[in-house]
Amino acid sequence: MSSYEKPDHWSIKAQKEGYPARSVYKLKELDEKFGLFRFGGADFRALDLGAAPGSWSLYALRKFSGRFFLTAVDLAPLSRQYDKGLFDGANFFFAQGDMTDAAVRGTLQEKGPYKLVMCDAAPATTGNRSVDTLRSLVLAEEALSYAETCLAPGGNLAVKVFQGGDTAALLKRIREIFKTGKSFKPAACRSESFETYYVGLERR
Ligand SMILES: C[S@@+](CC[C@H](N)C(=O)[O-])C[C@H]1O[C@@H](n2cnc3c(N)ncnc32)[C@H](O)[C@@H]1O
Numbered sequence: 001m002s003s004y005e006k007p008d009h010w011s012i013k014a015q016k017e018g019y020p021a022r023s024v025y026k027l028k029e030l031d032e033k034f035g036l037f038r039f040g041g042a043d044f045r046a047l048d049l050g051a052a053p054g055s056w057s058l059y060a061l062r063k064f065s066g067r068f069f070l071t072a073v074d075l076a077p078l079s080r081q082y083d084k085g086l087f088d089g090a091n092f093f094f095a096q097g098d099m100t101d102a103a104v105r106g107t108l109q110e111k112g113p114y115k116l117v118m119c120d121a122a123p124a125t126t127g128n129r130s131v132d133t134l135r136s137l138v139l140a141e142e143a144l145s146y147a148e149t150c151l152a153p154g155g156n157l158a159v160k161v162f163q164g165g166d167t168a169a170l171l172k173r174i175r176e177i178f179k180t181g182k183s184f185k186p187a188a189c190r191s192e193s194f195e196t197y198y199v200g201l202e203r204r
Helices: 009-017 024-034 055-064 102-110 129-150 167-177
Strands: 045-049 069-074 092-096 114-119 151-162 178-184 195-203
Touching: 009 024, 024 055, 024 151, 024 178, 024 195, 045 055, 045 129, 055 069, 055 092, 069 102, 092 102, 102 129, 114 129, 129 151, 129 167, 129 195, 151 167, 167 178, 167 195
Parallel strands: 045 069, 045 114, 069 092, 114 151
Antiparallel strands: 151 195, 178 195
16 A cells, blocks of 8 residues: 555544545645635635645635635535535535636636635646646646636735746746745645645735
């Protein structure tokens, strides 16, 4: 069994706390460190790109107990194992589709403007690091493009990237668009993983 298959501390914790994926703890750390959700309130809208199985969406919906609007997209459906009806709420919209598709983009854009764009999207990995890094970069660039078109001034971005390739150029662009641009690897990332997160705070 590889370390990717073996349930670790974070996977067991996620199960106990009612989240379908361990990735929720990466968002929690990002939120606690950078205050991603600091806006809150009735007019707060967030966009979750690459949302399945749904831990990040559940984190946001639980945190705000229905006081804000969340839009989410993924190629795959969300897991209904732990949501207790939250994914059926009037303050949540899920589109099953490709975030790079123009029609999907139009639908997501209509639900904005957003105060937060978060993207944990990852390509199906091939094991070839250059291919995987390049595919991840395409998704991260797409997320930045969503941030440019759908994020309200003052809004925040958190996006996953696989380290390598031209990620430096991506961070440079984030720093041009946002007052602050940072790279941060949460402790909940697997030690062998080459993923990290870029955060843009306060869109200009
Ligand atoms: C690591 S998972 C996300 C986990 C999620 N944040 C959670 O906490 O449950 C990455 C997701 O990105 C999605 N994805 C990859 N390419 C995508 C695309 N082009 N459009 C939409 N979703 C995509 C995958 O289907 C996968 O579900």
